[in-house]
Amino acid sequence: MDFFAKPAFICVFLPIAASPSSQVRQGSVMSFRKTSVIVVAIAATLTGFWLYAGSSAQGSDPTAAGIGTADAVQVVLRAGKPTIIEFGANNCVSCREMKPILHALAQDARIAVADVDILKEREYIGKYQIRLMPTQVFYNAQGVETGRHMGKISAEAILANLGMTPATVTTDAIKPKAAL
Numbered sequence: 001m002d003f004f005a006k007p008a009f010i011c012v013f014l015p016i017a018a019s020p021s022s023q024v025r026q027g028s029v030m031s032f033r034k035t036s037v038i039v040v041a042i043a044a045t046l047t048g049f050w051l052y053a054g055s056s057a058q059g060s061d062p063t064a065a066g067i068g069t070a071d072a073v074q075v076v077l078r079a080g081k082p083t084i085i086e087f088g089a090n091n092c093v094s095c096r097e098m099k100p101i102l103h104a105l106a107q108d109a110r111i112a113v114a115d116v117d118i119l120k121e122r123e124y125i126g127k128y129q130i131r132l133m134p135t136q137v138f139y140n141a142q143g144v145e146t147g148r149h150m151g152k153i154s155a156e157a158i159l160a161n162l163g164m165t166p167a168t169v170t171t172d173a174i175k176p177k178a179a180l
Helices: 005-018 029-057 072-077 093-106 123-127 155-161
Strands: 083-088 112-117 135-139 145-150
Touching: 072 083, 072 112, 083 093, 093 112, 093 155, 135 155, 145 155
Parallel strands: 083 112
Antiparallel strands: 083 135, 135 145
8 A cells, every 4th residue: 555545445434334323312322432442542553553564664764874784884993093972763753853963973084973773773772771762872982882872962972971072073064153
């Protein structure tokens, strides 16, 4: 089914299934309520599956470093650069809001950035002790964890965790703007 067919299916058949039956007309309001609750629960479940399938079918957004799997975390760490690994998901609003910041930081050749979708790489939730999305884990150039942050974070705070300042970064996207 295409994008509009699923909601149309629910909108067309839900009123038919929930319409008053002959039992309701005979005074059995309780039966109608039970049927309505069941139909609404089924519709909510189908809608949930439809939304989840739609989000996973869209595919993941390429990450800042072009790395989309958790196996690449070790590859990024071996690059010998200060590294930011963000653990999140495509359906997480805060994670999506972090993408432009990560993309801007990835423009600096001295910083490695990787974004791991923990809904696709669930085994890394326990391995990296992820408790909240997004979680950013910071590593120094030797691959040693230097800190972590849960939730949204500014580019300046990320750089501070990496031991850098906006003035030392080569990308213009995160440098402080000169006062006019």
